[in-house]
Amino acid sequence: MPSVAATYYDGVTAKRNAVQVSLHPEGLAIFAASGRPIAIWPYQEIRRIEGFAGAGLAVTLLKVPGSSAEPQLEIPDPVFASDLAARAPLTLTKGVSARRERRAVVFWALAAIVSLIGLAFYGLPAIAGRLAPLVPAAAEIRLGAAMDPEIRRTFGRSSPLRTCVAPEGQRVLNELVGRFEQAASLHVPLKVVVVDGPLVNAFALPGGYVYLFNGLLQKARGPDEAAGVLAHEIGHVKLRHGLRSVIQAGGLGFLLGTVFGDFAGGTAIILASRSLIQSAFSRDSERQADAFAIDLMLKAGGDPMGLARFFTDAAVADPGGFAWISSHPANAEREQAIRNALKDAAARRPALTPEQWTALRAICQKTE
Ligand SMILES: [Zn+2]
Structure with missing residues (x-):
């Protein structure tokens, strides 16, 4: 089963995780870079979310049992994205705001680091x-x-x-x-x-x-x-x-x-x-x-x-x-x-x- 690189957010922290994803009979499989399995998302519960720039696809899982987390995946590979689209309903869902907030957190953290470095070197x-x-x-x-x-x-x-x-x-x-x-x-x-x-x-x-x-x-x-x-x-x-x-x-x-x-x-x-x-x-x-x-x-x-x-x-x-x-x-x-x-x-x-x-x-x- 060929796998491609993707970015995974666990829906709780703002951390970007580099992962591999592949299409399994029972769902979309997500693996950590180490090969450790993270999750399998049933195709019927995968929804597309707006705002991913490029030819790929951003998706979320409709519901995570016992949790309000909204994990997300960004899949830049257009071929893989269209294969996934053939198996999952991929209707649009909300959740964009949550993703943006997480992105904002990442962004501000980066900006703060850059500011500190710049301050130290140049004033x-x-x-x-x-x-x-x-x-x-x-x-x-x-x-x-x-x-x-x-x-x-x-x-x-x-x-x-x-x-x-x-x-x-x-x-x-x-x-x-x-x-x-x-x-x-x-x-x-x-x-x-x-x-x-x-x-x-x-x-x-x-x-x-x-x-x-x-x-x-x-x-x-x-x-x-x-x-x-x-x-x-x-x-x-x-x-x-x-x-x-x-x-x-x-x-x-x-x-x-x-x-x-x-x-x-x-x-x-x-x-x-x-x-x-x-x-x-x-x-x-x-x-x-x-x-x-x-x-x-x-x-x-x-x-x-x-x-x-x-x-x-x-x-x-x-x-x-x-x-x-x-x-x-x-x-x-x-x-x-x-x-x-x-x-x-x-x-x-x-x-x-x-x-x-x-x-x-x-x-x-x-x-x-
Ligand atoms: Zn003046």
Whole structure:
């Protein structure tokens, strides 16, 4: 009786067992690699399960006497699979979820091991920096989409966070974001909202989510200060700083979960969101985002000096009192760097007309 290689799960643990299977008159026989018999599954009780990639077959046993275990076999050999199909009814059964859970356990265990090894050899920041560019945009978007509600909960505190949607202001915001987006050629679409709150704050999540607080619009003395902050946050999106810091906080396993998993609402997302809000990006990241913002404004309109002015204005008015400022270190130095970069640039037209700026600042007259 010819036998072929297969993978066996005992239905209790997540362990993958390399086995041999063969077709016997009384059923499908499963042997350990050592030759020890594991089980014979009567053909009438074998059911196909979904989700096996490739030409083979994944099957389970309909009922195991005296047990709730759901053992499974993956048989990659297509010839053997079709022989088996000729003998067993092989109608589809449920049990896929159980199998996926077991797979998830295996996956997370592996991811944890890989994380630890990577951590030991390279240190997490280095790994995060190297891996962030490799994460598919779709996965980054999924991550941002899972973090977005968490961020809203965190900032909303007792009441749900409200976003500002007064139509005139919304039009101006859309126009400005559209202009920046086109010039920035981003890997993800931007989702910029103004948040109804007094904080002078702005931040970017992975996946193109950018939040500008109304406090920042009110604090800004002109459109270029607000547009400069927006351009800076778009820089963090473009350079995937949020993604990097999430990987750094959550480890490689988390990154892999991002790519393969669906983890909305899970503890990992809550922790990642918290850490992103609480921890500052590195000085290098900030400098890069500033440089990007200057470039973006020179391309898409607006005076990059607005960003430099915002550092001085906001800091002078209330030293250390503003979230965005205080989480962005070494403001004086960054302000000087922007001034230097623009030394020879001609005077620039503002990012918005006075009317547009007025409309944008009034965007929180309607919230939802
Ligand atoms: Zn920043």
